Each structure stands twice: as structure tokens, then as C-alpha cells.
Amino acid sequence: MDLHLRDKHVLITGGSKGIGLACAQAFLEESAKVTLVSRDAANLNAARAKLQANFAADRIHTFAANLRDAQAAVVALDSAEAAFGPVDVLVNSAGAAKRTPAPELTPEAWADAMQAKYFTYIHMIDPTIKRMAARGQGAVVNVVGNGGKVASPIHLPGGAANAALMLASAGLAAAYGAQGIRVNAINPGLTLTDRLQEGMAADARLKGIDTQEAMAQAVGKIPLGRMAAPQEIAHAVVFLASSKASYITGICMSMDGALNPIVV
Numbered sequence: 001m002d003l004h005l006r007d008k009h010v011l012i013t014g015g016s017k018g019i020g021l022a023c024a025q026a027f028l029e030e031s032a033k034v035t036l037v038s039r040d041a042a043n044l045n046a047a048r049a050k051l052q053a054n055f056a057a058d059r060i061h062t063f064a065a066n067l068r069d070a071q072a073a074v075v076a077l078d079s080a081e082a083a084f085g086p087v088d089v090l091v092n093s094a095g096a097a098k099r100t101p102a103p104e105l106t107p108e109a110w111a112d113a114m115q116a117k118y119f120t121y122i123h124m125i126d127p128t129i130k131r132m133a134a135r136g137q138g139a140v141v142n143v144v145g146n147g148g149k150v151a152s153p154i155h156l157p158g159g160a161a162n163a164a165l166m167l168a169s170a171g172l173a174a175a176y177g178a179q180g181i182r183v184n185a186i187n188p189g190l191t192l193t194d195r196l197q198e199g200m201a202a203d204a205r206l207k208g209i210d211t212q213e214a215m216a217q218a219v220g221k222i223p224l225g226r227m228a229a230p231q232e233i234a235h236a237v238v239f240l241a242s243s244k245a246s247y248i249t250g251i252c253m254s255m256d257g258a259l260n261p262i263v264v
Contacts, residue, residue, distance in 0.1 A: 014095065044062040149260065
């Protein structure tokens with residue numbers, strides 16, 4: 001199936017690890033050009049080296065930026081467009097709120113979650129979608145998380161940020177649809193990334209068990225019998241960004257292996 005992504009410019013925040021890096025690989029497999037943005041230059045260098053083992057170096061651009069800073073996001077966007085031209089697709093996968101059991105929360109933890117997850121997305125979406133609208137085309141895919149739909153006692157601040165991002169995604173889809181922009185969100189459940197261990201450790205502390213037992217209990221609740229691989233989330237991202245999803249916009253799609261069978 002030709003997804004018509006050849007030579008499209010895809011900007012991926014959080015592109016140095018986990019789901020973001022899996023997205024970069026998936027888009028490169030479709031012959032797109034990718035810009036990876038992450039706050040850690042060392043992680044970006046490692047990601048670039050990994051991708052260059054299979055893809056041409058001149059299709060990969062990286063830029064280190066802390067997206068909690070709105071101006072830093074604009075600078076990153078300018079660098080991306082200087083390298084590969086206007087951004088056709090924006091994939092947001094940057095930032096994650098620390099998972100913390102409810103009794104350990106502080107007001108600062110709630111505020112930090114919004115900075116870490118919500119504003120890292122909004123700071124890149126805002127300038128990018130306005131430039132897309134000026135050209136009359138573009139797609140945005142936000143990798144959010146099911147914590148915004150199903151409250152977890154170890155992920156309340158992050159879940160609140162996720163819920164805000166889902167509303168922003170649906171609202172922006174409506175606001176910019178007439179200007180040729182599609183905006184969608186994907187809500188992964190438990191996914192085999194480096195961040196998973198932090199969540200499992202927090203869950204273990206809350207339940208008074210070890211991390212391995214927490215992991216086993218979590219998998220045992222998933223009807224598919226396993227957690228997602230980052231590549232599986234990336235495949236959905238690529239589809240939603242492609243022309244094959246040309247009439248899909250404003251959705252917030254769960255990918256949790258039917259753990260929470262919610263009708264929306």
C-alpha cells in the first residue's frame with residue numbers, strides 16, 4: 001500500500017527514544033524525511049546513528065531543544081524547515097509526566113506534569129499548525145496516553161495533562177479543518193519503552209509488591225496478553241498521517257489491547 005509519504009517532511013518531537021524513535025523508523029521506511037527533536041543531544045546522536053545504519057543520512061535531521069520553552073520550540077521548527085522545507089506532518093511524542101502514587105503528590109508535581117506533557121506538545125503544535133494552515137495542508141498526530149481517559153492512582157497529574165491534550169487535539173481538528181489540517185490523537189496503553197519501568201516501580205510501591213510482580217499483574221489484565229511494542233504504535237501514527245486517512249480527523253484512538261473497552 002502506497003501511503004504517499006515519499007519525500008514528505010515529518011517533524012517528530014521526542015524522536016530520540018521509544019515510540020518517537022519507532023515513528024522515525026516507520027516514516028523513513030515510507031521514504032519520508034524526518035526531523036527529530038529531543039532535549040538530550042546525546043540521545044539524539046544515538047538515535048541518528050541507529051537510523052543511519054539503515055537509512056540515508058541526508059534524510060535525517062536532528063535538533064536538541066527543551067520544548068517546555070515556547071521560543072525553543074520555534075527555533076527547533078525553524079531549524080527543521082531550514083533543513084527539509086515546510087513540515088508536512090507533525091508527530092508529538094515528547095515529554096512524560098512522572099508517575100507518582102497519589103499520597104506522594106504535591107501541587108508542584110501537578111504543575112510539573114502540565115509542563116512536561118501538555119506544554120511540550122502545545123509549544124510545538126501552535127507555531128507548526130499555523131504555518132500548515134497558511135499553506136492549506138498538513139497533519140498532526142499526538143501520541144498522548146490512555147491515562148487521560150482512565151484515571152490511574154499512580155498517574156493522576158499526567159492523566160490530567162493527557163485529557164487536556166485530547167481536548168486540544170479534537171478542538172484543533174475542528175478549528176483548522178477548513179484550512180486543510182487534520183489533527184488526531186493516539187492513546188497507547190502499556191508499551192515496552194524505557195518509561196515503562198518508572199510506571200511499574202510506582203505501581204509496585206503503591207501495592208507493596210516488587211516491580212516484576214507489578215509487571216506480571218499488569219500484563220495479566222490485558223486481553224491480548226501482552227504489552228504493545230513501540231513499532232505497533234508507530235504503524236498507527238504513520239497511517240493517520242498518510243493520505244489513506246484523509247477523512248479521519250478529531251479522533252482520540254485508544255491502543256491498549258482492549259484493557260479498557262470503552263465506547264466513545
